Amino acid sequence: MTEADFLAALRTLPLHPGALDLRDDAARLGELVLTTDLIVESVHFLPDDSPGDVAWKLVAANLSDLAAKGAVPEGVLLGYPLRDDKWDAAFLDGLRDVLTTFGCALLGGDTVSGGRSYALTAIGRATVSPTRSGAQAGDTLWVTGTIGDAGAGLAIARGADGPAALLARYRRPTPRLAEGQALAPHVTAMMDVSDGLLIDAERLAAASGCAVTIALDALPLSPKYRAWGGDALASATAGDDYELLFTLPSGMEPPVAATRIGSMSEGAGLTLTRDGAPVPLPPTLGWQHR
Amino acid sequence: MTEADFLAALRTLPLHPGALDLRDDAARLGELVLTTDLIVESVHFLPDDSPGDVAWKLVAANLSDLAAKGAVPEGVLLGYPLRDDKWDAAFLDGLRDVLTTFGCALLGGDTVSGGRSYALTAIGRATVSPTRSGAQAGDTLWVTGTIGDAGAGLAIARGADGPAALLARYRRPTPRLAEGQALAPHVTAMMDVSDGLLIDAERLAAASGCAVTIALDALPLSPKYRAWGGDALASATAGDDYELLFTLPSGMEPPVAATRIGSMSEGAGLTLTRDGAPVPLPPTLGWQHR
Incomplete structure (x- = not known):
């Protein structure tokens, strides 16, 4: 199964x-x-x-x-x-x-x-504990930190060249405990990015009964990841980031450092854009056990 | 380790x-x-x-x-x-x-x-929840149900002849939930017998800072186990019984069906007796992960 x-x-x-x-x-x-x-x-x-x-x-x-x-x-x-x-x-x-x-x-x-x-x-x-399923059409979508670093780290662990800092993101990830506690009372939905940003965002949208649009050019990539040659699409389908993905009511700013990467709307499914125009989805959105 | x-x-x-x-x-x-x-x-x-x-x-x-x-x-x-x-x-x-x-x-x-x-x-x-460590010198030692059946069942699962009822005790053990809830307010110490009666009794005694004496001839063996040819010493070192082993203050009777099999005293260690006389300990008291 x-x-x-x-x-x-x-x-x-x-x-x-x-x-x-x-x-x-x-x-x-x-x-x-x-x-x-x-x-x-x-x-x-x-x-x-x-x-x-x-x-x-x-x-x-x-x-x-x-x-x-x-x-x-x-x-x-x-x-x-x-x-x-x-x-x-x-x-x-x-x-x-x-x-x-x-x-x-x-x-x-x-x-x-x-x-x-x-x-x-x-x-x-926790006294206030968000689920994946509370996002509403009109909400904005955010992520903490940078993504893709751990995916690059996995490639480095498997023998690719690259800096120790990226390897460390794969080997010794940091759970965003303080950020999660600060965000919990404000978000409409929240989950961690463990299997890949796209697959996890799609799961959050499905649980909430919404569609989600993500702007590839808005994704937060670290300077080390860019210098290593990583691109936005690869960052969004690699796992092990352990950053927090969350939605906020339109117009609200998060109480911790985070990047706005998209929005929720009526309907279902995931749309990717680059420079405002839709781009095709990659064949795999992230890691799935089968 | x-x-x-x-x-x-x-x-x-x-x-x-x-x-x-x-x-x-x-x-x-x-x-x-x-x-x-x-x-x-x-x-x-x-x-x-x-x-x-x-x-x-x-x-x-x-x-x-x-x-x-x-x-x-x-x-x-x-x-x-x-x-x-x-x-x-x-x-x-x-x-x-x-x-x-x-x-x-x-x-x-x-x-x-x-x-x-x-x-x-x-x-x-649970509002009242016993530990392994509360037994006192002078307490009596008891066990619910019968022991050794699952050990015989494991031998049968590995190819020995024997009745389905013993095999079922190995394959589908019954946790003694109702008995545990009834016993909890009365016992001085309690644990389940999962690795073997002797090794688990020795652990209970060690945690309580007592010595324990067990009468092999008092062990509750099922008619099916006896008919299969099982003896008391084998029953006491086989695991997977999932019966409850507990201690009571001297003179107290348990509120559920159980068999008195020994007693706690000052000192440390496990003593086995048969017909009132000490007998040597077997080389292995039960299952240990190494």
Whole structure:
């Protein structure tokens, strides 16, 4: 089954009201926000990625989902397959780094033997917690930070030439926790960009029952990414940015640094423009599990 | 690293107070109880186990940890690697069965491609929630149900002759949720028997700072297990029972059906007896990840 088919089938099971019909990246239980990610060797990380970076990414990817809910991290539960002493020790060092950096505590977990996948459940607390589905026709679309850097970093990790700063964006992403908390009371919809800007924007629009238009020439690209030779379309279909994508009522400015990249309208689907004129969609909008 | 070494290292990381110093099977967040398990093909289930049974065991093993905390299940978060349509559909059927059977709802999760391990985080609610560490010298030691059936079932799954009822105890274990909720206000310590009665009793004793004595001739063995040829020592070192092991103040009777199998005393360590006389410990007390 594709991920979409599997999700549709899951929706026929007994669902908790806090599951938000499985149309969001996180669940709610009172003031708690819960999210879980499973990362697999050769799919979510490269076999020769350092163990510390794997730990970092596992935690950062989950905290990024909390960021999109405006939540303060409360704790994480780790599922860890034991390997050799050296790998385990390096993973623990990375885990310490990422937990300390983002002020997050370990709540529990499970260690197993065998397997090469790592599971994490993160729990946060939020009083106001946006969903993907609240965008309205007329809203403006924004993204924090710069996009495409992590996609370039992945190419560099696979052997391309390029600067360490781009590699670091792939290996040690930063969840936008403070930005998410500041944005939560103001946005109409919010999610993190993990699979690619275009596919994630299309998902936000679909969940909200709107169409979305994105201006390729408005996308925030870093000087390092441009110097590396990255273009806007590639940045918009690469994943692992962990920036926040959000919508605001027309005329409202965000309380944190962000770039306006498009708008929501009546209808459905994704339109791309360059210099105000529509351009064809690329064959792949981002990463999809199948 | 061994599981014990890894846990010791994890204890040097930033820990949440609700982590209970990682000495328990579940964490606490207010009235919520959280537990997570990662199960791996060829370690926790056999490659030819049916997908529905894998789903069942994944949920049941987690709910059993909630049972030991006297918690009412609130919901689960699933980490699922997609396979082929037939496997996925059968897994979903098993998931529906187990969620419906135990009145538990899906809260969220993550689907990935690749990998053969399954993660689940279960969340329950409890106002009184026992730990492993409250047993006192003088307490009596009890276990619900019968033990050893699942160990026999694993041997049958691997090709030995034997009745379907024992196989079912291995393939579709029952978490003792109602028993756990009834016991929680009365016990001094409680945990579920997942790795083996002896190893789990030794862990409970160690967490409580007591010694424990178990009478092999008192162990509750099912007629089917005895007829199959199972003995008490084998039952006490096999895992996957998912019965509740608990301690009560001397003289107190439990509010649910259970068997008194031993007692706690000053000191440390595990002593086994048969007909009142000490017998040597077996080389392995149960399942340990290394």
